[in-house]
C-alpha cells in the first residue's frame with residue numbers, strides 16, 4: 001500500500017489563501033494536523049478522488065449530508081428534472097405540499113414543518129419558536145454540544161480540557177470565536193449531559209424563566225456520547241413537568257440513525273426537532289418540525305430561499321430512497337463490521353478502542369472502551385493526540401476519517417470491501433504508531 005502525494009492540493013491552498021481567510025471555504029475544512037485539506041476533484045459512491053489523483057474511502061461524508069454516498073443517482077436525477085421547470089420561485093409548489101405531507105408521516109414529532117437552508121438556521125428558528133410559545137427566554141444547553149455557528153449556538157464547543165469548562169455547578173460559558181457578542185450566552189444555562197438530577201435542580205429553581213431545553217439526542221459533536229438508558233425519557237418527563245419546550249437537534253442524527261431520526265430510534269418524541277444535512281443527501285436545506293400549537297404560534301419562517309424547489313426535490317428523492325427496504329439494515333451491518341474489526345485490532349495491538357455503530361453513525365475513539373457520561377468525562381478519557389495522528393496517517397493510505405471527535409459517517413454506498421480495506425489500513429497505521 002502506497003502513501004499519497006498531495007502537491008496539487010497544497011498549490012491550490014497556497015493560491016486560495018490569498019483570496020479566502022484561512023484558505024478554506026469553511027473553517028471546518030481545515031484538518032487539525034495540516035494547514036490545508038486535500039482538494040477534491042470528484043466523488044462517487046463511498047469514494048473521493050483528489051486533484052492529485054489519490055482515491056479515498058471516505059467516512060466524512062461532507063460532514064454528514066452524503067448518507068447515500070457521493071453522486072446519488074436518484075437524487076441528482078430529481079434535481080435535474082426540477083431544473084427543467086425552474087430552480088427558484090419564492091412561491092408554493094405542488095412538490096412543497098408533497099414534501100410537507102411526507103415529512104409529517106416519517107418524523108414522529110412533525111405535526112407541522114417549516115423550511116430553511118442550513119442547520120444553523122433551523123436551530124435559530126426552533127429557539128425563537130420556543131421563546132415565542134412560552135413567553136420565556138432562557139435555554140438549557142449541554143456542555144460540548146454544537147448547534148451551529150450563530151452566537152447563541154456556539155458556546156463551550158471549543159473547550160479542550162475540563163479545567164477550561166470550570167466548576168461543574170457553575171460552568172464557564174466559553175464563546176467559541178472572537179466577535180461573538182459578550183452577552184451571547186447570557187440567556188443560556190449550561191448543564192452536563194446525562195444527569196437528570198442536575199437538570200431537575202435547575203428546573204426547580206428557574207422554570208418560570210426557561211423556554212426550552214435543546215439537545216442532540218445522541219451527542220454527536222463530542223464523542224459521540226450516547227444517552228444513558230432512560231435519559232431521553234427523563235428529559236421528556238422533566239420538560240413536561242416544568243412547562244419547558246423539548247427540542248431535539250437532529251441535524252446529524254436525522255434520517256441517519258433511522259428514517260424517523262433518533263426520536264424514532266429511541267421512541268422519545270420532542271416538541272420541536274431540527275433537521276438538515278442528510279435530509280437532501282448533499283443539497284443545502286433544513287427542516288423544523290414540531291407540534292402544531294408551537295409551530296403556528298406566530299413566528300414567521302422568513303428567508304428568500306426557504307422551501308426552494310431544488311432542496312424540495314432533493315429531499316423528496318432522498319426520503320423515497322431511504323424508504324427502500326433494507327437501507328438501515330445495510331448501514332448497521334457496515335457499522336457492526338467496522339466495530340468488530342476495530343475490536344480485533346484493539347486486542348491485537350493491546351490498546352483500548354471505543355466503537356459503537358448506530359445506523360449511519362460509526363463511533364471510533366482511542367483511550368477508553370466503555371461508554372462515557374458527558375463532555376467532561378470524554379475530555380478526561382479520550383486520547384485526542386493518538387486519534388489525530390491515526391486519522392492523519394490513515395488519510396495518507398487512502399482512508400478519510402473525521403479529524404476531531406471520532407464521529408464517522410457510513411453511507412448506503414459503503415461495502416464490505418470498503419470495510420476490509422479500512423481495517424487493513426488501520427492495522428498498518430496502528431503498527432506504525434505503536435511500533436509493534
Ligand SMILES: Cc1ncc(COP(=O)(O)O)c(C=O)c1O
Pocket residue numbers: 063118119120121123146147148149216221249250251252276277
Ligand atoms: C447538531 C448540529 N446542529 C446544527 C449544526 C449546524 O448545521 P449547519 O452547518 O448546516 O449550519 C450542526 C453542524 O454540524 C450540527 O452538528
